[in-house]
Amino acid sequence: MTLAAAPLAQLDAFVIDLNRASAAAILPLFRADHGLEDKGAGKNLPRDSHAAFDPVTEADRGAEAAIRKLIAERYPEHGVIGEEYGEDRPDAEFVWVLDPIDGTRAFISGLPLWTTLIGLRHQGRPVLGSIGQPYTGEIFIGSAAGSRLLSRGSEQAIRVRECPRLTDAIIATTDPDACFDGAERGAWLQVRAAAKLARLGCDAYAYAMVALGKMDMVIEAGLKAWDVEAAIPLIEGAGGIVTDWRGEPIGQDGGQMVISGDRRCLDEALVALRRSAK
Structure with a gap:
């Protein structure tokens, strides 16, 4: 209801x-x-x-x-x-x-x-x-x-911004060396190589920057419910998308997550991320 x-x-x-x-x-x-x-x-x-x-x-x-x-x-x-x-x-x-x-x-x-x-x-x-x-x-x-x-x-x-191509995207993750396993790190590096700019160490502040229309995508893994749930209504209310690495809705247990302001940019990133989805 x-x-x-x-x-x-x-x-x-x-x-x-x-x-x-x-x-x-x-x-x-x-x-x-x-x-x-x-x-x-x-x-x-x-x-x-x-x-x-x-x-x-x-x-x-x-x-x-x-x-x-x-x-x-x-x-x-x-x-x-x-x-x-x-x-x-x-x-x-x-x-x-x-x-x-x-x-x-x-x-x-x-x-x-x-x-x-x-x-x-x-x-x-x-x-x-x-x-x-x-x-x-x-x-x-x-x-x-x-x-x-x-x-x-x-x-x-506030509203997310349009970013139809990953090559124009500003992306973020917290710490690819500590937060990703080997396969996840490889997927991140592939997305990072395509993106225009990447920022590290911003934690959930990067989520807010996607909602504000200043960044385009955040990729994370190993998350708990409390790392994820506040972001979902904020991002969706701003016109963005929150999915797991398969492009499916995030479950209540957290795990792998992608936040994106533009579905077209997300779809490009998921080509790499799906190979390491759990």
């Missing part, structure tokens, strides 16, 4: 409140003493594994706790799935999917490329999502009603 416009508008406003609560927990610790812990320590993973160094900070945990507290107060019947504190009623009609700091490596390096990802499922389907960057004062929000950017007191509708 499609979510009606009135409750969607109320939930949209609530997402802004969640972003503000998260920002209040995170910003005092950015470029400060953030209590770093390595969740990958002791797992005996290869040094080139993406999970070999898996940082988490007091800011990650404090932000997710603040978001969960607000959800519990306002919508106690809703479920929550979060990176730091796990699942609570994941089969509820409404389920929030949270990554309090996507890009913790950027966060601990003092780079303002980390974001807060807040997604909402209704009956198992992503219907509302936001990507917030409080240091730059930006909240990108999207749903079937459209996507927009809130920034320093102003608000504007």
Whole structure:
């Protein structure tokens, strides 16, 4: 069943409140003493594994706790799935999917490329999502009603741009050496060779740049649900597409993902990516 416009508008406003609560927990610790812990320590993973160094900070945990507290107060019947504190009623009609700091490596390096990802499922389907960057004062929000950017007191509708050819595309991934296996890396390199420009290390901020019409494609692998779900309504609300490496819809478990502003550009990239699809 499609979510009606009135409750969607109320939930949209609530997402802004969640972003503000998260920002209040995170910003005092950015470029400060953030209590770093390595969740990958002791797992005996290869040094080139993406999970070999898996940082988490007091800011990650404090932000997710603040978001969960607000959800519990306002919508106690809703479920929550979060990176730091796990699942609570994941089969509820409404389920929030949270990554309090996507890009913790950027966060601990003092780079303002980390974001807060807040997604909402209704009956198992992503219907509302936001990507917030409080240091730059930006909240990108999207749903079937459209996507927009809130920034320093102003608000504007946002839209992906046309890019019919991969040779004209600006593309991104987080870290091809750490995030892709051998076959995936080969597929990335083939797409990279065709594209006009590639940027690395932007994490989910690159998703927002596709929605804003500044980049054309993001290719990722090994993602969890909280890395993906906030992006789907934002990108689709801006006119873009989110698929797996086969060109099919992303499942609830994450995995391989392609975000594209133009279906024609996506189709060109999928020629290479399908060979390494899982």
